[in-house]
Amino acid sequence: MKFTDKFPQGLAQRPFFTFEFFPPRTDQGFENLASRISRLAALSPLGVSVTWGAGGATKDRSLELAALTQHEYGLDTLLHLTCTNARAGSVDAALKDAQEGGIENILALRGDPPRGQEEWVPSDPRFAHAIDLVTYIRESYGDHFCIGVAAYPDGHPDKLIDEDKDLDYLKAKVDAGANFIVTQLFYDIDGFLRWLKKVRERGITVPVIPGIMPIQTYSSFQRLTKLTGAHVPDHVHDALKPISHDDQLVKDYGVTLAVGMIRKLVSEGAVPGVHFCTLNLEKSVQRVLENLQWTGMHAHPHNRLIADLAKKSEAGSDLVVTPETATHDATQSLASITVTDGEAGRGELNNAASWDDFPNGRFGDFKSPAFGAQDPWGNSGVAINEMLKQWRNPKTLGELTQIFLDHLHSKISTTPFSPTPLSPESLTILPELEQLTKRGWWTVGSQPVVNGASSSDEVFGWGPRAGYVFQKGFVEFFCEEKDVDMLQKRIEEHGTGWVHFVAGNYRGDHRSNVPDDGRNAVTWGVFPGQEIIQTTIIERESFLSWKEEAFTIWSEWASCYRPGSEEHKLLESIRDRRWLINIIHHDYQNPRALWDFVLGKVDGTA
Numbered sequence: 001m002k003f004t005d006k007f008p009q010g011l012a013q014r015p016f017f018t019f020e021f022f023p024p025r026t027d028q029g030f031e032n033l034a035s036r037i038s039r040l041a042a043l044s045p046l047g048v049s050v051t052w053g054a055g056g057a058t059k060d061r062s063l064e065l066a067a068l069t070q071h072e073y074g075l076d077t078l079l080h081l082t083c084t085n086a087r088a089g090s091v092d093a094a095l096k097d098a099q100e101g102g103i104e105n106i107l108a109l110r111g112d113p114p115r116g117q118e119e120w121v122p123s124d125p126r127f128a129h130a131i132d133l134v135t136y137i138r139e140s141y142g143d144h145f146c147i148g149v150a151a152y153p154d155g156h157p158d159k160l161i162d163e164d165k166d167l168d169y170l171k172a173k174v175d176a177g178a179n180f181i182v183t184q185l186f187y188d189i190d191g192f193l194r195w196l197k198k199v200r201e202r203g204i205t206v207p208v209i210p211g212i213m214p215i216q217t218y219s220s221f222q223r224l225t226k227l228t229g230a231h232v233p234d235h236v237h238d239a240l241k242p243i244s245h246d247d248q249l250v251k252d253y254g255v256t257l258a259v260g261m262i263r264k265l266v267s268e269g270a271v272p273g274v275h276f277c278t279l280n281l282e283k284s285v286q287r288v289l290e291n292l293q294w295t296g297m298h299a300h301p302h303n304r305l306i307a308d309l310a311k312k313s314e315a316g317s318d319l320v321v322t323p324e325t326a327t328h329d330a331t332q333s334l335a336s337i338t339v340t341d342g343e344a345g346r347g348e349l350n351n352a353a354s355w356d357d358f359p360n361g362r363f364g365d366f367k368s369p370a371f372g373a374q375d376p377w378g379n380s381g382v383a384i385n386e387m388l389k390q391w392r393n394p395k396t397l398g399e400l401t402q403i404f405l406d407h408l409h410s411k412i413s414t415t416p417f418s419p420t421p422l423s424p425e426s427l428t429i430l431p432e433l434e435q436l437t438k439r440g441w442w443t444v445g446s447q448p449v450v451n452g453a454s455s456s457d458e459v460f461g462w463g464p465r466a467g468y469v470f471q472k473g474f475v476e477f478f479c480e481e482k483d484v485d486m487l488q489k490r491i492e493e494h495g496t497g498w499v500h501f502v503a504g505n506y507r508g509d510h511r512s513n514v515p516d517d518g519r520n521a522v523t524w525g526v527f528p529g530q531e532i533i534q535t536t537i538i539e540r541e542s543f544l545s546w547k548e549e550a551f552t553i554w555s556e557w558a559s560c561y562r563p564g565s566e567e568h569k570l571l572e573s574i575r576d577r578r579w580l581i582n583i584i585h586h587d588y589q590n591p592r593a594l595w596d597f598v599l600g601k602v603d604g605t606a
Contacts, residue, residue: 001076002104002146004179006046007207007272015266016046016273017294018078018209021069021280023050023061024369025545030061033369034068036282037075039353043286043295046273047076049107049182052094059094067101078105078148083127091127095137099144107148107182108133108173131173138177149178151208153186153195154231163198171202180206182275185213185224187257188231189264196270210265213277214284215254217358217462218244223420245456247358248464255284259291280369283354358463358525358535371542388560390414395566397440400574404442408433416557417444417550424459432595436477444550445476445582447522447536449591455525462535467527473594474522474538476582484511484579487598491583494602498593502543503581506551512540520584538584547580 008016019040024030037048050066052058062079070077079098083091098106110130127133130149137145149170156166170181181204186192196208215221218240225232236257243249265271276285289295356368390412394400406412408430413421426433429448436443448471453460455467462469479487484503491499491513500520504510514520523536554575561567585594596602 002179003047003076003078003148004146004207006076007180015262015271015294017289018047018049018273018275019045019285020049020051020211020275020277021065021369023053023058023065024280025371026367026541028367028541029369029371030065032367033065033280034072036280036353036369037069037073040278040282040286041073041075043289045075047078047105049078049080049275052080052082052109059090063094063097063101066098066103070101070103076105077103078107079103080107080109081133082109083124083130083133089124091124091133091136095141095145099141104144105146105148106137107150108137108178109150129169131169131176134173134176134178146180147178148180148182148209149173151181151183151199152229153183153192153210154188155229157184157229163195167198167202167204170199171204174204174206178206181208183208183211184228184230185211185277186230187225187236187261188233189261190233191231192265193268193270207272208270209273209275210271211277212258212262212274212288213279214258214288215240215250216279216281216284217247218250220279221250221254227419245458245461246465247462251284251357255287255291258284258288262288262292281357283357286353358533371545387414387416391416391557391560393561393567395570397570400570401437401440401442404437405434408437408443415444416553428459429595432599433475435599436475441477441479441483443475443477444580445474447471447474449473449588449594451589455527463525463533464527464530467525469523469525470588471536472520472522472584472586472588473591474582474584475594475598476580478574478578478580480577481505481579484581487581487583488513490597490600490602494597498586499583499597500586501581501583502538502540503579504544504547505579506554506575510540510544510547514540516540520586522584538582543582550580551575 003018006016008014021033021037024033048069050062050069052062066077066079069075079094081091081094081098095106108130110128110133126136134147134149137147151170152166155163161169174181181199183192192210199208213224221240224230239253239257240250243253262274265274276288278285286295356370391403392399394403403412403415407415407418408422410421422430425448426446429446433443433446450460450469450471452468452470455461455463455469456465457469460469460471487501488503488511491501495513500512500514500518502510502512502514518539520538521534521536522538524532524534526532554571558568558571558575561571583594583598585597587593
């Protein structure tokens with residue numbers, strides 16, 4: 001069913017809500033997302049949306065996930081579709097697959113800006129902007145698809161596009177055939193309402209659905225607001241500052257903030273419903289809906305679950321339904337069906353609904369649906385020309401090394417592998433990272449040893465207060481194959497079981513001494529009344545998933561420069577020749593253990 005056919009007619013109707021999911025990177029994550037979606041389906045959203053990686057990077061997974069939500073769970077599905085960097089014919093193939101799969105809703109997006117604006121030539125010249133996609137869908141499929149488009153209340157990610165120009169583009173997309181608008185996430189309600197007034201003054205009358213993302217952790221909030229350019233009001237900053245090192249309090253505040261935002265939007269009569277960016281997590285959005293009393297008997301009229309409960313009552317059941325018991329009954333009964341004993345995260349205290357509530361760092365649990373969380377809509381928000389000023393024009397290995405060193409020393413704020421400056425935690429091991437980088441071992445991930453730091457520690461803390469956190473040291477870097485040979489030999493001869501590694505290259509070769517079923521928890525926390533929470537886990541599957549992305553980044557960086565240029569040839573040769581290696585030392589009581597080992601002080605080769 002088309003979304004617009006289900007939108008409430010008139011703002012007096014109860015608002016609706018939709019959920020957004022991204023296709024997980026791993027098979028295990030995909031399987032566990034299915035059970036997560038089944039639990040959220042019990043809350044009766046109007047529909048769900050499925051994101052689409054830039055250039056169709058997640059095409060197969062996105063279509064598979066859309067088929068699951070559409071057919072297995074009966075949820076009308078909005079399939080995101082990006083057009084820039086798409087291969088010739090891929091848009092046609094995706095639309096054909098969507099039509100054959102019974103999907104009637106498309107969110108037409110530009111996606112990531114083309115890499116290297118001066119040199120870039122679209123592989124499918126029909127599609128460079130979202131309006132091209134909207135126009136093509138209407139011309140090719142008539143009214144078969146209900147089309148949504150994106151809007152940016154806090155300004156377009158490309159800062160060269162001012163608000164007036166962006167509103168012109170939005171009007172053009174609607175005039176081309178878009179049926180509704182979904183906004184990028186925002187936290188400034190007053191700013192949104194001012195923007196919405198300007199939208200209406202432009203003669204844009206289609207429904208506008210605000211994108212709401214409950215704050216999950218302070219670090220992810222900082223990253224995503226920077227990436228999307230979202231304006232954060234002072235009152236939000238002021239509320240988060242004293243609790244920023246308590247992930248549970250941050251999550252609680254995120255729920256409270258989202259509830260307040262939605263209540264104001266509804267009381268202003270501004271929107272017919274809201275779109276939740278879930279990041280494939282479930283507890284926060286469920287809590288928001290419960291606080292709004294939009295679940296159970298308060299849910300949307302399309303609520304099949306309440307109809308089932310009503311039938312039970314008519315059949316003579318002594319069940320008394322209240323909003324609270326309805327939600328509890330729905331969630332618990334469905335979870336008991338869909339959560340098998342083998343499902344990741346199953347446990348008395350740490351059940352599947354919340355076992356990954358505190359994702360931490362690149363290497364979360366690869367079985368988690370939230371592993372490798374993508375940014376909203378596959379859009380980096382990065383102005384590539386601005387980034388190239390920092391990354392310059394590397395033509396030699398020495399110039400590449402200098403870029404990584406400049407990032408360590410905060411002379412530049414990003415590299416293609418690190419979108420933010422070094423964290424305070426990484427600064428504690430800056431001398432060691434500098435030593436490795438000067439060897440030409442370009443570090444892209446690391447963490448120091450932590451042995452029982454307070455969970456409220458300003459540098460190392462995470463999770464609820466009144467707990468203790470632990471970390472094993474690990475480091476990850478690009479190096480030559482001969483370096484991998486040397487390090488592997490050192491680990492075999494001197495590691496004595498304390499050191500694990502996994503390494504891989506662009507061609508698909510990989511090496512490791514981690515057992516096939518080995519799972520190295522390198523960050524964990526102990527908190528009152530809870531099971532031990534493991535937030536960073538490194539094993540082959542998570543590493544190999546990240547490794548694929550890492551070598552793709554070399555390709556994308558190379559594409560910023562003219563084909564055949566020295567920069568282009570250098571970066572592609574690095575991609576083709578280098579290895580990515582991750583080394584873990586399990587002695588978390590010795591801060592020097594990892595560094596002495598990697599730098600060769602254990603065998604006299606330093």
